[in-house]
Amino acid sequence: NAKIATIDKTSDGDRFSYCMRNNGAVAIKDDMIVWVGDADAIPAEYKDAAKFPYHDLEGRLITPGLIDCHTHVVHGGNRAVEFEMRLEGAGYEEIARAGGGIVSTVTATREADVDQLLKSALPRVDALLAEGVCVIEVKSGYGLDRETELNMLRAARKIEEVRAVRIKTTFLGAHATPAEFKGEPDRYIDEVCIPTLRAAHAEGLVDAVDGFCEGIAFNTDQIARVFDVARELDIPVKLHAEQLSNIGGTKLAASYGALSIDHVEYANEDDAKAMAASGSVAVLLPGAFYTLHETQLPPIEAFRKHGVPMAVATDCNPGTSPLMSILLTMNMSCTFFRLTPEEALCGATAHAARALGLDDTGQVKEGMRADLAIWDVSHPAELSYRIGFNPLFDRIFGGVSMKS
Numbered sequence: 207n208a209k210i211a212t213i214d215k216t217s218d219g220d221r222f223s224y225c226m227r228n229n230g231a232v233a234i235k236d237d238m239i240v241w242v243g244d245a246d247a248i249p250a251e252y253k254d255a256a257k258f259p260y261h262d263l264e265g266r267l268i269t270p271g272l273i274d275c276h277t278h279v280v281h282g283g284n285r286a287v288e289f290e291m292r293l294e295g296a297g298y299e300e301i302a303r304a305g306g307g308i309v310s311t312v313t314a315t316r317e318a319d320v321d322q323l324l325k326s327a328l329p330r331v332d333a334l335l336a337e338g339v340c341v342i343e344v345k346s347g348y349g350l351d352r353e354t355e356l357n358m359l360r361a362a363r364k365i366e367e368v369r370a371v372r373i374k375t376t377f378l379g380a381h382a383t384p385a386e387f388k389g390e391p392d393r394y395i396d397e398v399c400i401p402t403l404r405a406a407h408a409e410g411l412v413d414a415v416d417g418f419c420e421g422i423a424f425n426t427d428q429i430a431r432v433f434d435v436a437r438e439l440d441i442p443v444k445l446h447a448e449q450l451s452n453i454g455g456t457k458l459a460a461s462y463g464a465l466s467i468d469h470v471e472y473a474n475e476d477d478a479k480a481m482a483a484s485g486s487v488a489v490l491l492p493g494a495f496y497t498l499h500e501t502q503l504p505p506i507e508a509f510r511k512h513g514v515p516m517a518v519a520t521d522c523n524p525g526t527s528p529l530m531s532i533l534l535t536m537n538m539s540c541t542f543f544r545l546t547p548e549e550a551l552c553g554a555t556a557h558a559a560r561a562l563g564l565d566d567t568g569q570v571k572e573g574m575r576a577d578l579a580i581w582d583v584s585h586p587a588e589l590s591y592r593i594g595f596n597p598l599f600d601r602i603f604g605g606v607s608m609k610s
């Protein structure tokens with residue numbers, strides 16, 4: 207859990223000082239990053255390799271460790287068959303009738319125990335760590351019954367025990383109405399979702415509360431009942447909103463001071479104003495946009511105009527975003543949504559930290575956690591530019607190099 211002690215002031219990285227350093231070098235002592243800056247500016251005291259086995263990064267780029275602020279990496283089974291059916295022309299209804307959709311993942315998730323859920327999530331977690339990710343947000347939402355929702359969150363917490371990564375958990379009981387409550391979303395919210403939220407909170411499993419506010423999921427009144435309990439328990443909220451239509455989810459979430467509002471393809475300028483007023487982060491999820499062949503673009507210009515911070519995340523889930531690459535996510539956010547490479551990198555670092563309510567990581571700044579990513583690139587735009595290429599040289603988590 208080392209912190210960054212000193213940032214070289216002479217570096218030309220000031221324009222991106224929150225974000226990146228060129229020609230980087232770090233001095234490490236007792237697993238503590240004691241200095242970060244340009245290789246040619248290392249203070250003489252840190253050049254004593256015996257005392258400070260500093261890493262001369264030979265001109266490589268240093269950025270904050272990346273953050274994936276929206277994932278469903280814990281889940282059972284997969285939806286490859288559904289993918290095949292869709293490509294053979296099956297529509298959403300036919301797939302659902304064949305037992306596809308969220309329901310099929312719920313079935314597979316309920317059949318797994320905590321260790322099986324953990325085991326099946328680890329390859330997805332490792333794919334993210336391999337690209338310099340130091341923080342991962344993990345949601346529940348495929349149990350939709352008390353025990354399985356708790357098991358999902360227990361598995362998410364266990365990831366930190368077996369990997370050098372920080373996990374932030376999110377309760378997403380209001381993801382879908384399970385088959386046994388078909389047509390009765392209100393009864394599901396009252397009899398299962400809210401009591402399970404209370405149980406998960408009592409077990410220390412919940413860092414945030416989320417919901418899916420959409421015509422095919424829950425309306426604003428149902429989400430509000432869940433958010434009222436989150437507020438009572440003093441748990442911050444976030445929301446999947448305006449993904450497929452605009453039913454007022456963004457404004458509702460902003461009224462609760464949501465940490466983030468996610469997807470937001472169908473959000474409008476009024477929504478952007480509400481987000482600016484509440485300080486909510488817009489989390490862009492190009493993987494779902496791509497998988498669903500969506501055509502409605504999020505209101506990026508409105509977010510820029512009103513100063514709404516934008517984050518980017520994989521939304522790694524088995525149905526609409528089976529995506530395990532934060533770098534490809536950054537590339538897609540530029541290519542599909544026209545973010546600049548700097549916005550994309552900030553979206554996977556400083557703004558992603560803010561979407562999780564974290565103020566101790568996501569920036570290369572004194573006092574911040576020494577969560578860093580070291581890249582074999584000479585310009586930060588290369589991180590969003592290439593498609594399917596990983597230039598990571600080293601990942602430093604809490605001051606500890608993964609190469610050591």
Ligand SMILES: O=C(O)CC[C@@H]1NC(=O)NC1=O
Nearest residue numbers: 308418446494523524525526
């Ligand atoms: O299809 C799935 O498994 C999840 C769908 C996913 N959940 C959500 O709230 N929006 C989505 O696209």
Ligand SMILES: [Fe+3]
Nearest residue numbers: 278446521523
């Ligand atoms: Fe999601």
